[in-house]
Amino acid sequence: MKIKQLEKLANEGVESLSSKDRRQFLKFGLSVTGVFLGGTILSLASAKKAQGALSGGKILTTPYPYTPHYTMVIRESDCIDCELCLEACRSTNHVPPEGYRTTILERSVPVTPTERERVFMPILCNQCNSPSCVRACPTTATYKDKETGIVRMDISKCIGCKTCMVACPYDARYFDEAIRAIDKCNFCYDTKLKESGGKTTACASACPAGVRVFGDLKDPESYAYKILHTPDKVFWVLRPEKNTMPNVFYVNR
Amino acid sequence: MNFYQTKNTGLSHSINLFPFLAFFAILSGIGLSFGLHSLWVGHHHTFGTTREVPWGLLVTPYVFFACISTGLCIVSSIGQIFRVEVFQPIIPRTVFLAIVTMATGLMCIMLELENPWRVGLNAMFSPQFSSNIWWKTTIYSLYLIFMVFNYLALVIKKEKLARLCAIIPLITVTMGNLNMKSDMGLLGSRGFWSENYMPIYFLGLSVLTGCAVIILFSWIARKLNKVQGTDCAMEDKALTATGKIFIFALIGILYFTGIKVMGGFFPLSTTNPEAMYLLVQGGFANFFWIGESGLAVVLPLLLILIAGVKNIPMMALASASCLIGSFVLYYDLVIVGQLIPHFSHYNVVGLPQYYTYHPSLHEIMITSGSIFFFLATFIVGEMLLRRKFDTA
Structure with a gap:
């Protein structure tokens, strides 16, 4: 006009x-x-920046900055809450009983004015491209891995201020008494990911329903890549208003 | 100009301060021993903090004392840097109190850390420049060093050097204070601290509590030293002038309290409606109305307006009320924002409307110990002031 x-x-x-x-x-x-x-x-x-815009949230539109650029796609509607992923995570990463790296939340979602649907929502560290935890840490004890973009911990630098725990919008961190440092999901960087040659994580390989799809956003052959690049496929991230640009995406089937 | 123009105040009649010092030091030692115990066994076993509410009571005295120190530095700068003569009699005590309040605050935060022994090296050799926490701690540490130099310069009566040493802390501590909003506001999951008025609010609170401390503790020192009548005429003028700033700060904070009330009753006026509701109408309403509003602002304002700024005992009472209320205010500021569940808008089954937090015995004892530590160092300061300044 x-x-x-x-x-x-x-x-x-x-x-x-x-x-x-x-x-x-x-x-x-x-x-x-x-x-x-x-x-x-x-x-x-x-x-x-860390606060995020009041509406919406930033979406990464530029080419994926890491090689490999690891991601996880959660096919939420397929989760049956069997918790095998949680068990696998605990045993693989030696997670103590008082903490967890990943969990499953049960949601009661309204589908019509009178009906509600039960949905199981697995949550874990979103390995954000703009992580508020990394920005908040005073000693770079938590940092973005330059190669993979995974948010990792250097426990020798952790002073235990717990600012990263307060900063994380996804409640993805806990203090591990045994190592006297914050622990969190790192896509099994030093355990399953290394063993599998960068192909899978403990939770993804343990899931019988294929809910957790681990992959590389730089690899067009990766199943995760294919899901996210399917035309008209609707996917979403958690708490987009925080502008953290997560690398964990949610889809239905 | 002379910073040391206090008269001989007849200190031969003053009270023996050593029993006070011993009393406060013992209580402080008991309280702080709980901190050492927590470090030994791990906070998980002794603190009331959780995964969902990681910051507990101990952050409150840190912010409380750090803000007081900022306020004291600003008040002292009026006499030292801007050379307003009426403020000069209170400079030595104000500078000393600024040092001990900041030291107390930093001690509290060190005891709140799980691994305080890793701070020095990692903050120096592995800094995160985008971290507001790093900036604030670094700034406060530098501030403390320069304030000690400032005090030493006052002790050896080098006015110019003292003034020079006062300028740097004033700039740094103001930066640190203004940084506090982002320090807390950046915390992505907790919108409570991100309100745009926070930097000015923090600065106003700092001036308010700084004035309250100098009024209250000058009055207490007067009682300890048994100073009265014409002996304290100059200090009276200084405290009256401080009282005027105190009133100004009270009115400013009253305005910000009004904004909080608006947020609590009208969700559209705030970006943090859940937290504001919890504060103003929910589980923290008593703390807000009695502590933050009543004790911190309304009661002191009424007392001073009724009695006048020349009534030092009444001003001291108003200051005590203000300090108690301000402590509650900082507690609310630290805790309330954390109580909003991360996934509160996701219809999660079994998720409470608000997380809960209750301070543990250890946290209460460490906080009490830090307050007694401050009181003990105040007594030490009075002993030093008697020797170095009052009998000059």
């Missing part, structure tokens, strides 16, 4: 503006007046 045509249109007025639009406009105004800037510029490292 050309500008001249636009000019002929009637003014819609502000009555039809949603409260969200109003808030966004007000936020812009505040940033101009400097009040908003007080919260970002005056801070030594701005929280704005």
Whole structure:
């Protein structure tokens, strides 16, 4: 539509503006007046990025930055909560009884106004491309592996401040008393992943229903790649409003 | 200009401070021994923190004392750096209290860490520059060093050097304080701290609590030293001036308290409706209305407005109330944001509406120990001040 045509249109007025639009406009105004800037510029490292946008969330549109770029696709509707994945994770990675690297949440999702559906949602570290835990750690004890993009731990540097635990939007970290450091899922980096030549993780190989699909986003032959690149396939990430750009994706079948 | 123009205050009649020092030191030792026990057996066995609520009570005294120190540094800078003469009689005590409050705060956070012995080397040789925690701790450590230099310069009566040593801490601690918003606000899962007003709020709170500490502890010192009448006329003027800043800060914090109330009652006015509801109308409502609003702001404001800024005992009472309320305020600030479940919008079966956290005996004892540590060092400071300044 050309500008001249636009000019002929009637003014819609502000009555039809949603409260969200109003808030966004007000936020812009505040940033101009400097009040908003007080919260970002005056801070030594701005929280704005980690906080995420109020709506939606960033999606990685650039070529995948790691080689291999590991990912996990959760085929959520197929999960039957057998917990074999949890057992495999515990035994493979020596996870103590008081903690867990991955778990399964049970959801009661409304499908019609009167009906609800039970869905099992496996959760684990999302190996985010923009991880708030890595940013928060004062001693680089937690870091993005430069080759694979996996969020890993250097336990010798962990001071036990637990800031990464507070920062993680997915409750994916716990303090392991035995090693006196934070422990988390690292896609079995030093255990199953190494054994399998980078092909699978303990939880993915243990799942009888093929719910957890581990793969490489750089490899077009990888099943995970194929699922995520199927035309019209709907997939989603957890808590997209946090702008962490996860590498764990959820699909239905 | 002379920072040391306090008169001979007749200290021969003053109270023997050693029993106070011994009393507070013993209580502090008992409290802090719980901290050592926790380090030995592991926090998992002694703290009330959990996977879901990893930060507990001990973060509160850290933020509380660090903010007080910031406020004290700002108040001391008025006399030292900006050369406002009326503030000069309280400079030595203010600088000393700024040092001990920051030291107390850093001690608390060290006891909150699972592996404090790894901090020094890893913070120095493996820093994460995008981490607000790293910046804040580094800044506060540098601040502490320069404040010690500042105090030593005051002791040896080198005014110019003292002033120079005061400028750097003022800049660094203000940066550290403004950084505190992001320090906490970056924590992706906890939106409670990300409100845009937080940097100014923290700075206002720091000035408020800094003023409260200098008023209260100057009054206590006066009682310990049995100073009265014309002997403390100059200090009276300084405290009255501090009282005026105190009122200004109280009004500022009252405004921010109003914003919190708005957030609690009108969800659309905040980005953190669940946490604000919990704070203002939910399980933390008593803490909010009695502690944060009543004791921290309303009662002190009423007391001072009724009695006036020249009534030092009443100002001291208002300051005590403000400090107790502010402690509750910082507790709420640390805890409430963490109580919102990570997947609260995912219809998860069995997920509580809010996580729970209760401080353990160890956490309470360590916090008490840190407060007694501060009181013990205050007594030490009074002993030093008697020797170095008051009889000058």
